[in-house]
Amino acid sequence: MVGIAERSERWPEAYIKLTDKDSDSVRTSESDERYRFQCVISSKMACCLSSLHSEVRAFLDLYNSYLKLKIHNKNLKALPLPALALRTLEAFEITSYHIALSSFPIIKKPCVFLQNLMIRGLSNCGLHADLLHVYIKCRLSGCPSDDFTFPFLIKACSSLSDLRIGREIHCVIFRTGYHQNLVIQTALVDFYAKKGEMLTARLLFDQIPLADLVSCNTLMAGYSFNGLDQEALETFRRILTVGLKPNVSTFSSVIPVCTRLGHFCFGKSLHGFTIKSGYLFDDFLVPALISMYAGDLDLSTARKLFDSLLEKNASVWNAMISAYTQSKKFFEAFEIFRQMIRAEMQPDLVTFVSIIPSCENYCSFQCGESLTACVIKNGLGNQPSVLTALLSMYAKLGNIDSAKFLFDQIPNRNLLCWNAMMSAYVRNRFWDASLAVFRQMQFAGLNPDAVSIISVLSGCSKLDDVLLGKSAHAFSLRKGIVSNLDVLNALLMFYSDGGQFSYAFTLFHRMSTRSSVSWNTLISRCVQNGAVEEAVILLQRMQKEGVELDMVTLISFLPNLNKNGNIKQGMVIHGYAIKTGCVADVTFLNALITMYCNCGSTNDGRLCLLLFQMGDKREISLWNAIISVYVQTNKAKQAVAFFTELLGAGLEPDNVTVLSIISAGVLINSLNLTHSLMAFVIRKGLDKHVAVSNALMDSYVRCGNISMARKLFGSLIYKDAFSWSVMINGYGLYGDGEAALELFKQMQLSGVRPNEITYLGVLSACSHAGLVEQSKMVFKSMVEHGISQKMEHYACMVDLLGRTGHLNEAFIFVKKLPCKPSVSILESLLGACRIHGNVELGEIISGMLFEMDPENPGSYVMLHNIYASAGRWEDAYRVRSCMKRSRLKKVPGFSLVGD
Incomplete structure (x- = not known):
């Protein structure tokens, strides 16, 4: 924000530089504002000097003693008041303001001069609350302003963001007749603009008879600060219209406005204007110009502008880092940060807030820890914005x-910190913990905003917590969110994830404005839940309302079609894409291949292969789609053949390709293929991706080489929850089971939090090893760690x-389940009854199974046995x-032996 510093900084010079000798030579001149202020202050000094009482002398003496000026009391009387003022201001400059604050209360009737001296010193030290206390004391003692x-x-x-006191001071200004002073009017415009009261700020600005450049800059900066970019641009045009010459403050306010509005041509014209005006290498302008070119995706020009500066301050470095980060050039952003460190430029708060997203998107966990250490080293470890990032x-x-x-x-968590923590839990699928943070935030007295409600609804959706989700809906209605x-x-x-489509459609119909996200959300959820006809109706209505079917709509529709005879709807979408020319898009082709695969209409892969041949063979994502199709249809050898062809075409596989082909190795149980892929991954440097290493570990486990999986696990520098889960x-x-439990303890000590899959692996290991007590302890600890127990975890306990x-005990456990037991749980318990010869309980369990799934031959066979x-x-x-009458026949099992 542009303040009043451009004009008000000239005022203290009158206090500091004016001496007794100077006051005799000061002449009144209306054309020179500097002399006018000096004359006013000189007359006030004369009054203050004649009425200076003993408390003021003692106060100033205390300053001089602190500064060790070695001035005796007898000399103090002869010392001119302007010189004392200079010593007093010097005391503030060396941060001895606590001496002034502790001595000021002894003055019963401070004069205007001393009041202004204190106010200026406290303002320079940033002690704004103390400044207002001094003013209130002076006002109560009858001291004018x-x-x-x-x-x-x-x-x-x-x-202090105190609108109430600001308005009261505005009233005092009006009563005392200073409301027509240009400096004070500009200060008021700046104050109301920073508080978001732009109507009041504009009203005050319009009351200025002859607004100068500082006033116009203040109004324009206010519009920019409040996101009113069009009004800010109009103010800039007014500056040019009335003949005012723009300065650095003008350009530093209007260039970001051009960036946000996308007026890059006008912004480039302003760049030329700054060069013509001689402001090219100004420290305030260069960051704004770099941001503008970055917004226009012209990073080369932004980099040239950055490199052209011989001396760069922190704001210039920050602007270049932010430009690369926003353009998703994370490697380049981190390189600029390294250059900044090598140039011995100390990073500030803005630097770290800009560079941290580069680390999380490009670098590894170790780089993140190094960046955290750098934050602490630079003394920013207590800044909420940095800690939140x-x-x-x-x-x-x-x-x-x-x-x-x-x-x-x-220390002082704001709403942004709470929202970040909730989003963190949601991202890592700790739904219960995210809702717990939401409740803590409410207890802390903070009102949730839109981001908070979105995180809560995500957690409620995954946990099927309908009541809390509806409560969040009611809260958002009450608060206008x-x-x-x-x-x-x-x-x-x-509502659509919970299957409550009546609520979802009611809400959808009541929406005054619908974005493409609204349509796509409802359409994709309808398809996911099998309501394909409703999804098609929505597509037709979307077209009738003139909303163009974009690529996101088509892609969200296709992959969710399943094997329930929905291939006709998929073919309709395919035809529409051909008509509109979308079929040439690689992303759409990938979705189309996935759709035909899901619908079971691959025709031995011929249709998917035809679509593959239509696409651009240089796109690795297209190869990934066709390989994934063959893996999903259990045609692993064809998938491996395509992978070999990919390598022969000179393309570089990515981590998605490798993950699919590793799955193919698991399908054919080929240990040799896993060894080959391991060597390939290391040679191509893909082992840095923890997901690839996890897949290789899982492949070794399933192919029977647990020792190799353990070696690979030990070589991992960073292990996520899935890495531990695979080994467990x-x-x-x-x-x-003992080794699994020991590894689980090591996981907890390492600081990696177990998830649902981890606990499922531990419980399964305990079940296979017969560790009853340990399994019960692990099962109970799930609640302590905020992880909800799913049907799979209950099944492990029943099986054990x-x-x-x-x-x-197992049957009592089944009866106490919070939901209806699944068929697999009851079959597991029925199998245990056969092993241990418990006929009575077996009859009860089989009766429950016949009621739930009467056509399942396995239940009859187990009861027979x-x-x-x-x-x-x-x-x-x-x-x-009974089985013969029902024409039930058990399908015999079989197994395959890999190479």
Whole structure:
């Protein structure tokens, strides 16, 4: 914001530079503002000097003693008042303001001069609250104010964001007749603009009879600060119209406006204007110009402008880092940051807020830790904005514990910090924890905003917490947040994910404005839930309302079509794409291939292969799509053949390609293929991707080489939750429950937080090893870590209790389930009844299974075997006869042996 510094900084010079000798030679001249101020202040000094009482002398003496000026009291009387003023201001400059504050209360009736002296010193030190206390004391003691006092008071109110006191001072200004002073009018415009009261600011500006450049700059900066870019541009045109010459402050305000409005041609014209005016290498203008060229995606010009500066300040470095980050050039952004460090330029708060997104999107976990150490080294470890950025970085890197630790270190958490923590939990699928943070935020007295509600709705959607989700909807209605389009889209997703399409459609029809996201959300959720006809109706209505079907709409529709005879709708979309020319898009072709694969209409891969041949063979994503199709259809050899052809075409596979081909190796149980892929991954440097290393570990586990999986696990520099889960699950598959539990303990000590998959692997390992007590402890710890227990976790516990012969306990456990038990859980318990010969409980469980799935032959076979083991042949014959009448036949199992 442009303040009043351009004009008011000339006032203190009258206090400092005026001496007794100077006051005799000062002449009144209306054409010279400097002499006019000196004459006014000189007369006030004369009055103050004649009425200076003992308390003022003692106060100034205390200053001189502190500064060790070695002036005795007898000399103090002879010392001129302007010289004392100079010593007093010097005391403020060496941050001895606490001496002034502790001594000022002894003065019963301070004069105007001393009041202004104190106010100026406190303002320079940033002690705005103390400044207002001094002013209130002076006002209560009957001390008047002048045109030097009020600009500093207004500045203090602006810094403290205190609109009420600012308005009261405005009233005092009006009553005392200073409301027509140009400096004070400009200060008031600046104050109201910073508080978002632009109507009041504009009204005050219009009352200025002859607005100068400072006043116009202040209004234009106010419009820019409040996002009123068109009004800011109109103010700039007014500056040119009335014949005022723009200065650095003018250009530094109007260039960002051009960037936000996309008026890059006009911005480039302003760049030429600055060169002509001689402002090219100004420290305020260069960052604004770099940001403008970055917004126009002209990073080369921005870099040339950056390199042309011989001496760069922190704002110039920050602008270049931010330009690369916003353009997703994360490597270049980090290189600029390294150059900044090598140039011995100290990074500031803006630097770290700009560079941290580069680290989270490009670099590894180790770079993030190095950046955290750099933040602490530069003394910014207590800044909420930096800590919030680091929190988001660790959340994106999957280290939720480090993110939580940083969140706990933030001293005064604002709404942005709470939202970042909620988003971190949502990103890492800790839905319960995100809702817990939301409740803590409410207890802390903060009102949720749109971002908070969106995070809450995401958690409610995943946890099927309909009541809390509807409460969030009601809260958004009460607070007026529901008018936010992003919140409405989140509500659409919440209701449609929960299968409550009546609520979703009601909300959709009541929306006054719908974005493409609104349509795409409802259409994709309809398809996901099998309501394909409703999705087609929405597509037709979308066209009738004149909303163009974009690529996102088509792509969101296609992959969600399944094998329920929806291929006709997919073919309709395919035909529409051909008609509109969208079929040439590689992303759409990928979605189309996936759709035909999901619908089971690959025709031995011929249709998908035809679509593949239509696309651009240079696009690696197209190869990834066709390889993924063959992997999903269990045609691993064809997938490997395509991978070989890809390499023969000279294309470089990415991590997605490698992940698909590793899955193909698992399908054919080929240890040799896994070894080859391991060598390929290391040679191409793809082992840096933790997802690729995790897939290789999983492949070694499934192919029977647990020792190689363990070596690969030990070589990983960074291990995420899935890395630990793969090894724990591997030990469980090999029946080594003790090793799985030991690895689980190491995972907790390393700071990586277990997720649902991790606990499932630990429980499965305990089940295979028969570790009952340990399994119960692990199962109970899930609640302590904020992880909801799913049906799979209950199934592991039932299987363990059944394997170890605790059949009654297992049955009690099943009856206490919060939801209806699945068929697999009951089949597991029925199998345990067969092993341990519990006929009575087996009959109860089989009855429940016949009611839930009467056409499942496996339940009949297990009951038959229970009767046969107990020697009850008549009952066994009755079960087999029932199977014959129902024409049920058990499909025999088989297994394959890999190479």
